[in-house]
Amino acid sequence: MSKKFREISDVPDVDIGEAGCFKYILIEVRDRGTTFNQSKLVVRGDAACGFHADVLDIMEEQIDKAKLKLDCKGGGRIRVNPQKRIISVYGYSMGFGRADHDKTVEILKKQYPQWTIEITDEEY
Template identity: 45%
Template sequence: MSTELIESVPLVKISPQGIFKYILINITDGGELTKTVVRGFDDCEWHADIFEREEVIFSAQKLEAECIGGGRIEHDPEKKYMKVYGYSQGFGKADHSQSKQILKTKYPDYRIEISDDGY
């Protein structure tokens, strides 16, 4: 059952547009199965706010969560464009190339750039 549970967790949940903070989260059922997901919301002031919101959801599903880094996303749906950049002061810099690959699963027709510059 836990395999289906982890597989049912969306890879990407982000705000529909704008510039906002994001984090990468590893989730696990406590066993060997792990999944990495992207979360970013424009109504969260801090990276920790995003993690706290999502951790409640994962915990209710009996899943363990670990934030493995953060940054920012610039999301322009009209241009089908995203830029993934920056870092989290609390969690460190996410692997933006991994984030890009995960975002491409939901936004395959977008142009997604990554950069290690900026905050």
């Protein structure tokens, strides 16, 4: 079994697919330990997941639930085009509602500073 994230500082801000279109969720990670109630938002997306809840399930498996708590803040879709270095954020999750795409873009820009990251509602 792989090592689980025990500290909020160990949880990467972004973990998304390298290319293609896939479902994503915006998650608030909250600390239950020494820095009780400290939190941060993270972006997760996986092309292998058919449902937004599947993405959350993966994240749940990666954390120590005694130390960290997750709260899904909504979802949508992400399209990653590595050739053009463009990431598009759009849509919503039927189960979790629409994520705050502005916050998602803000987090993605830290991970991909040289890329164009945009919100578009042209497709779903």
